[in-house]
Amino acid sequence: MAPWGERLAGVRGVLLDISGVLYDSGAGGGTAIAGSVEAVARLKGSRLKVRFCTNESQKSRAELVGQLRRLGFDISEGEVTAPAPAACQILKERGLRPYLLIHDGVRSEFDQIDTSNPNCVVIADAGESFSYQNMNNAFQVLMELENPVLISLGKGRYYKETSGLMLDVGPYMKALEYACGIKAEVVGKPSPEFFKSALQAIGVEAHQVVVAQACNPSTLGGRDGWITRSGDRDHPG
Amino acid sequence: MAPWGERLAGVRGVLLDISGVLYDSGAGGGTAIAGSVEAVARLKGSRLKVRFCTNESQKSRAELVGQLRRLGFDISEGEVTAPAPAACQILKERGLRPYLLIHDGVRSEFDQIDTSNPNCVVIADAGESFSYQNMNNAFQVLMELENPVLISLGKGRYYKETSGLMLDVGPYMKALEYACGIKAEVVGKPSPEFFKSALQAIGVEAHQVVVAQACNPSTLGGRDGWITRSGDRDHPG
Known part of the structure; x- marks a missing residue:
């Protein structure tokens, strides 16, 4: 070098x-x-x-x-x-209406996005919102689609908070990939x-x-x- | 055939x-x-x-x-x-003390198992107990171990309930595998x-x-x- x-x-x-x-x-x-x-x-x-x-x-x-x-x-x-603004651009370009598995803190970035009758899932570092219920909702949306689209804002494994290591979005992206037999598109x-x-x-x-x-x-x-x-x-x- | x-x-x-x-x-x-x-x-x-x-x-x-x-x-x-009784046998044979990420309904199968100061994680179909907090606890236990051991009771992707498809343990096993860079041992x-x-x-x-x-x-x-x-x-x- x-x-x-x-x-x-x-x-x-x-x-x-x-x-x-x-x-x-x-x-x-x-x-x-x-x-x-x-x-x-x-x-x-x-x-x-x-x-x-x-x-x-x-x-x-x-x-x-x-x-x-x-x-x-x-x-x-x-x-x-x-990644959120970049994802919004992709959603608009492709006519995608997401089920949002995201943290409430980032929801305002998606204010202009149509989320009715979802035809894809957007997953981000949702923290406590990664409940079983929310994960299962995202899973069920994907399983209903003929061509399931999963967009993941990053794929980090974990990050450090002042209180210790925290799971990032990547593990949950992998969970949905495995459950549905699909590959996510990573934005970020x-x-x-x-x-x-x-x-x-x-x-x-x-x-x-x-x-x-x-x-x-x-x-x-x-x-x-x-x-x-x-x-x-x-x-x- | x-x-x-x-x-x-x-x-x-x-x-x-x-x-x-x-x-x-x-x-x-x-x-x-x-x-x-x-x-x-x-x-x-x-x-x-x-x-x-x-x-x-x-x-x-x-x-x-x-x-x-x-x-x-x-x-x-x-x-x-x-799988739970089979896992208990393995835990005893190998002197493993699990952090249990499991459904309350199966906890009684682990009554005879020492869970103090965990040196491994056992994950099962935990349903609603797959909260972010519980997943993060399991993740942190694994990351503290020199040789992280993750035992998964099955690796099913999902199952059918009368109300619809439900995420099984497999996706959550994959999440922890990815987060920690390890491979789970599947019992079941x-x-x-x-x-x-x-x-x-x-x-x-x-x-x-x-x-x-x-x-x-x-x-x-x-x-x-x-x-x-x-x-x-x-x-x-």
Whole structure:
């Protein structure tokens, strides 16, 4: 691998993950990760284009940004690429009416979506709303469809809250895939389309960007973020 | 495939599934499937050895047998091979103390099991007890273990209740497998050990038995059972 100086030549933009990179979510709005408020400020003061690229699907962008601003971050709604708005675009384009298995906090992002007589399921990090009843409702909708469509906002295994590790949407996506014998469409990371839309928003090419992403906390025994040059992997995860 | 007469020569025993073959579970104790009470009586009056072999894991054997007797079946607890007692034997043999993610109805089967300071997870068809909180508890137990052990009582995708299709334990097993990056040990069908223990109970060899098993109702659009000669497949499912 080339040395850092060489590898960073030509970099024009930065994609910043939010949970695990800027802050750890949790009770009372979570806590900023040490140094991250200052790092964002420095990046935004530099020549680099900055885009926040998150799989957060428990909150609307407005709520997420409000929370981060209260923690001291310089961030606005228009700077955030998040899976719920991307999913809404897909639903509209394809005439899909979802059964929403989502957290109440993100429901407002779907205000303009027709949810009558569902012909697909959208699943997100629903937290406590992942009840047996709600999972079974989603399952029954899918089993009634001739061509079942399951859209998953991300496929993360788990994330870290201040209180400990929490199951993310991925395990529940896998549960419905297995129950129905289908494959979900993932909107959000690691989908290449999702990264592309974030890059388009800042007018930067894939080979010109650096991605700062949370590591799997169990792997490193800590919350260390990792940074990768976009070309390093097909699908930064 | 050989004609039926020829294929049944040498058959000495019958393994009967319960849910979907003898009855459909549901409100008020479920309903017997037409002709099944008489079929069981005829089989038990014949020269064939009969064993009931179920993946039922929402009820104790005592409760299940009581329910079936009320529906008119000639069945006793000692004639039933079920996954909870098989799991208890494994837990004792291996010194495992489970976190139990199970239905309250089957908890009495685990009365003799030490559940303090868990070093494994046992998951069964927990129904409404598959809350996010309980799933997250199981997940956190597994993530704390150096060698995580997940024992699943069956791995069925779903089953039919009188009110409709219901998610079975399999999807939730898959969810925990994905979350933790592990593979569950399945106790119950289609595990060969489970079938072997049912055969041992009636002193019949695998090539001498016929298995009557519920079909996937969505596949056939009905509740038709299927009958297979044990040698037809490696793991009658």
